[in-house]
Amino acid sequence: MARLRVGIILGGMSSEREVSLNSGRNVYDNLDREAYEAVPVFMDLKGNLWIIPWQLISQNTTTDISERLAGEARPIGYEDLKEEIDFAFISLHGKYGDDGCIQGLLELLGIPYTGPGVLASALGMDKHIQQSILKAEGLDVPRSHVVTIEDWRRDSRAVKNNLLTLFPPPFFVKPTREGSSVGVRAVREEGDIETALEEAFRWDLKALVEEYLDGIEFSCIVLEDEGEVRYLDVTEIHPQSDFYTYDDKYMPGRCRKFTPPKNIPPEMTSKIGEMAVRAFKALGFRSYGRIDGFVLKDGRILITDPNSSSGMAPSSFFFEQAASAGMLPSMIISRLIENALAIHRGKKGPLC
Ligand SMILES: Nc1ncnc2c1ncn2[C@@H]1O[C@H](COP(=O)(O)OP(=O)(O)O)[C@@H](O)[C@H]1O
Ligand SMILES: [Mg+2]
Structure with missing residues (x-):
């Protein structure tokens, strides 16, 4: 055959x-x-x-x-x-x-x-629209505010003053629609605002400004497997830089990851998995996705960055979590393909 x-x-x-x-x-x-x-x-x-x-x-x-x-x-x-x-x-x-x-x-x-259809893929890229959908689903997301390039060019002083009222530093600024930490900047004092916004506007017409989240970062792969949506073991992330930068993500030996988590208790880890599945469904993801977030010091779990695709290098969350579930890379790849074929047979259009 x-x-x-x-x-x-x-x-x-x-x-x-x-x-x-x-x-x-x-x-x-x-x-x-x-x-x-x-x-x-x-x-x-x-x-x-x-x-x-x-x-x-x-x-x-x-x-x-x-x-x-x-x-x-x-x-x-x-x-x-x-x-x-x-x-x-x-x-x-x-x-x-x-x-x-x-x-x-x-x-x-x-x-x-592989992965979800047209609409969910687009939603997977747009951090601002994602947040409103997740909020409507009853999930906790960071407090945020969008700055458009027009507003910034028109009156940067007013934008700065507004941001300082909304978010006393530190806070985060990022392109609304990018990935791999490209264009993401931490603002530690007023003097950092301009550089951070200009960096975000290199990549996007809208910058997303978010409250600073202090806690443990996590990542959770969600799979649609034989019609069931389920989560794999959660990974706890310890970047070497002050946040999870491009280099931390991809340079060998930089970031430490624990699957299952070392410092997040098991009850909370299951709650993260359940929230990841809710986020996956709320955004209309299919096939697989990766839901990232933070456990804050006060115990709240925030969903920050649902992704409709995930890096697939050997030490990626995808293969690390598959390994934790006893699956070799070739096994999970085959499973993803077979599940995606079944999903496509049942679809009724590009947004399904
Ligand atoms: N509000 C925030 N508070 C603390 N850290 C943040 C915040 N936003 C982003 N970060 C850090 O920046 C990294 C990249 O930001 P993220 O929003 O996940 O964008 P990307 O789509 O590029 O992964 C995160 O993994 C996290 O380490
Ligand atoms: Mg991210």
Whole structure:
């Protein structure tokens, strides 16, 4: 029997394309070859797709791959994708990757894929809209305020004064729709506000300002498995920097993670898992997701950052929590694919 051709889509146009390469490479390496044929599909900086030979996957950067595309890879038009693959394992992160864009294209082409549909993927990127949905669901989220680039350019003094009234420093400023801690800044004193907002506006037209959360950070993978939504073991995070920065997330040996948690009691850990499942459902996530948050010193549990996709490097939360549940990378990847295929068979449109 012909094996299912699994297109592993990696690279992309976002600030997270190097993270995507790491995720995609790891999925490629661990895909069960008895059941599936791996087809690496590279998205370049312009959004063009290329089928790349396996030799290119081991390149260190997306720039290295890009420089070799013309000589070694095969360009394909969007419409041709359906001739090349039967299923898409989306290893893209960030803009155009897990925000509904590639999902929309795959829906038009009728190719089933990992992760949620168009709307939930977009919601997974928008930290501000997420917060209102989670609040309506009765979940605790950080106190926050949106600053638009227009307001900031029009009257920066008024914006600053307003922020200082709303949030006495320290507080956090971030692009509303980014990921991997790109553009996230801690504001410790009034003098930091301008740099933090300018950094957020490099990436987005809206900056999200949040109260400072003092506590233990956690991350929890949620899986839709044979129709049931369930959570894996929660991970407790101890960054080396003063918050969980890009380097802490991806540089080897930086951040310590405990799965299951060391300093969060088991009753609270189960509560986190249940809240993660509620957040997953409230946002309409399907297939899998990663729900992040904080346990505050006063014992409150806040959901801060639901993600409709998750990094898939070897030491990612996804594989660490799968390992804690006794699943090898190849096992959880196969399970994700089979569940995603079942979800797509039952769908009634791109928003389902
Ligand atoms: N309000 C906050 N209080 C304390 N730390 C925060 C806050 N917001 C963000 N951080 C820190 O910054 C990191 C990245 O922010 P996050 O909102 O999760 O964005 P991203 O989508 O880039 O992961 C978090 O993992 C956390 O360590
Ligand atoms: Mg986060």
